[in-house]
Amino acid sequence: MTTTPPTPTDTTLVxxxxxxxxxxxxxxxxxxxxxxxxLGGCNLACTWCDTPYTWDGDRYDLRAELTRTPVTDIAARALQGAPGVVVITGGEPLLHQHQPGWAxxxxxLTAGGADIEVETNGTIGPTPTTTAAVARFNVSPKLPHAGDPERARIRPSQLAALNATGRxxxxxxxxxxxxxxxxxxYTxxxxxxxxxxxxxxxxxxxxALNAHLAAxxxxxxxxxFNLTTRLHVHAWGDERAR
Ligand code: SF4
Incomplete structure (x- = not known):
């Protein structure tokens, strides 16, 4: 049996x-x-998105914001300091799951002992490889106030696939x-x-969090339902990479 040597994109992600x-x-x-x-890129364009620098080429220079990076470097950085959890987020991270670098x-990350969480907008179902490795999917379907067309933001078959993971x-x-x-x-x-x-x-x-939480x-x-706040905003405001 012969194997094909990996190309550079086999071991990188944006x-x-x-x-x-x-x-x-x-x-x-x-x-x-x-x-x-x-990770870079998103398939929605929510009006209140707090990470538009991952996808909005009208407002940001995405060539400067996004970098194709070896996954060995990504994993080494993510595992620094031995966090219990590594959260893969975006943008919409499941856009990347068919790239070899994703697996x-x-x-x-699994070998490094981290529990992997994926944060997704719920419009893309997980592959078997993704499902096998991920401890929890934090699925965040968007409501009308996000401004995306309903056919784009609500994909029942994809939501059902995520729900079927039981995680x-x-x-x-x-x-x-x-x-x-x-x-x-919806639920x-x-x-x-x-x-x-x-x-x-x-x-x-x-x-803003306090006002909406009270409502x-x-x-x-x-x-x-359960309630959550956004703890990082209470600690660090809108500071990036916190
Ligand atoms: S799905 Fe998330 S990352 Fe994408 S535009 Fe909406 S809030 Fe931003």
């Missing part, structure tokens, strides 16, 4: 930033010590009680039990 240890600021692992690998990155937590950015009603409508239709739903206030300042906390609890 990265915006790799940083940590810091904390996982959102969702079921809130407060856990974690490092982040932020290599998952292997290196998906569904996280929704909310501003108002009406948003909580929308979350209940009921998708067969996602309330105990696997986290609602999170929108905001990139502590003041959504009671209706979220009444609906049976």
């Amino acid at each position: 990265v915006a930033e790799t940083f940590g240890p810091t904390v996982q600021g959102e969702g079921p692992s809130l407060g856990r010590r974690a490092s982040f690998v932020r 290599t990155l998952l292997d290196l 998906a937590a569904f996280k929704f950015v909310c501003r108002t009680p009406t948003d909580i009603d929308q979350v209940a409508t 009921t239709a998708w067969g996602v039990p309330p105990a696997r739903v986290w609602v999170m206030p929108e905001g990139t300042t502590p003041a 959504i906390a009671d209706p979220a609890i009444t609906a049976g």
Whole structure:
């Protein structure tokens, strides 16, 4: 049997930033010590996106923002300081999962002893390789206030594939009680039990988070959902790579 030698792209991925240890600021692992690998590119264009430098070529020079990087370097940086969790995020990280470098990155992080979490907008289902390696999918489908067309932001078959892993937590950015009603409508239709739903206030300042949290906390609890804040914003504001 012959094997094909790897090409340079076999062992690289396009990265915006790799940083940590810091904390996982959102969702079921809130407060856990974690490092982040932020990959480039997204298939949505949310109006309130807090990482537009990963995808918005109209506002950012993506040739300067994004770097094709050896996965050995990405993994070594992510594992510095022995974080318990490595979060692969974006942009939309699952856009990269058909690149050979993706599987290599998952292997290196697993060998390094990290629990791997993937943060996804829920529009792309996981490959078997991804599912096998990932401890938790933090799935964050977008509500109408994100501004994306519904056919783009809500992909029921992909959400079902993520839900079927049994390792998906569904996280929704909310501003108002009406948003909580929308979350209940969606998750009921998708067969996602309330105990696997986290609602999170929108905001990139502590003041905005506090205002939205006050608006959504009671209706979220009444609906049976979990609440999360954005701990990194409370600690460091909108500072990048924290
Ligand atoms: S899905 Fe996430 S990364 Fe993509 S535009 Fe929306 S908020 Fe930004």
